[in-house]
Amino acid sequence: MLELHYKEQGQGYPILLIHGLFGSLANLGMLAKRLTELSYRVISVDTLNHGLSPRSDLMDYQHQAKAIKALCDKLDISHCAIVGHSMGGKIAMATAQLYPDLVSTLVVGDIAPVAYQHNHTAVFSGLNSFDPKDISSRNEADELLTKHVQELGVRQFLLKSLAKTDQGWQWLFDVQRLELCYSNIIGWKEFARYNGPCLFIKGEKSDYIMSEHQPIVIQQFPRAELKMIAGTGHWLHAEKPAIFNRLTEQFLAKHI
Structure with a gap:
């Protein structure tokens, strides 16, 4: 299994942060800093083919979830919360569905568990x-x-x-x-229902989470909650970081 590159900060309950497509572990740096201040152990991850992580021709979500599980095993993490944005949110959801005993809590930034027609x-x-x-x-x-x-x-x-x-x-x-892997990145395959607490945070101006996605979200994540940040698009964590960070830390504090 390819070993993901990561940055670890702080001590306490472990929280993994996973960035989106074309990003790096630095993208959620402000959230990492805030969670560290709140006495969490924060592990920021470079996903496959990003940052300093290995290059691979396999980027389906089962493969990416396995890489996250392998990192947790390496770091002796048996339970954690995961926060993911966009593609990172899909990696987080897949990890939760495939390894529910590992993932205690999930925060997903502006992405739904569906296949998209978006193109880059x-x-x-x-x-x-x-x-x-x-x-x-x-x-x-x-x-x-x-x-x-x-x-x-x-x-x-x-x-x-x-x-x-x-x-x-x-x-x-x-x-x-x-x-090469783009069809897998925008695609989605449901692995199993995840019954842990989940928060989906939508950008008001973004079309990545739509009303028609709600029953699909609930079917796969029956305990899902939804919050919306006004005046933001897909990169809501960068456009209004204070609100995104506050919603995330409040949800984590409630469920950890």
């Missing part, structure tokens, strides 16, 4: 339009991405994973493998 064609086109080693600055990368990705917030999010190394600029995610 423009994002992949932008990422494939240039070799980051050929650029001289982050601003140059932004200008090149702008030809394909109009949304400033999306470009800013992507550029957080652009790093300058001794070999030049490079993405902290594997563009080729993410594109």
Whole structure:
């Protein structure tokens, strides 16, 4: 089993934080800091093909959940809470469904347990339009991405994973493998019903959690609760971190 890269902070009840597509463990850094202050043991994870974690041609959610379980075994964690955003939320849900004795509590940021028709064609086109080693600055990368990705917030999010190394600029995610595995990333397979406490947090302007998803959520997660953050889109944890963090910490405090 491939060993995920992670960052561990604090002491207390363990909470795993899992980022979304094109992200890294730094994405939920503000939440990690807050939970550490509240005396939790926080493990922030780079998912497969992201950050410093291994590269793999397998990104189906069963495989990714197994990687999370292997990390917990390595860290001698027998019970934990998991907070995941977007793709990370699907990894969290799959882990809870496959290993219910491991996951005591679940917080899912703006994603439902469904297969999506969303596509990131423009994002992949932008990422494939240039070799980051050929650029001289982050601003140059932004200008090149702008030809394909109009949304400033999306470009800013992507550029957080652009790093300058001794070999030049490079993405902290594997563009080729993410594109190869994309159908698995937007897909979903229900593994089992999870009966633990769950909080789904929706961005008001996002179309990732819709009213028609509610019966599907309840079917798979019968104890699910839903909160909505006004004025936010899919990246709600970055747009209104104080509210997202407060909802998360209140739910965790209630159920841990």
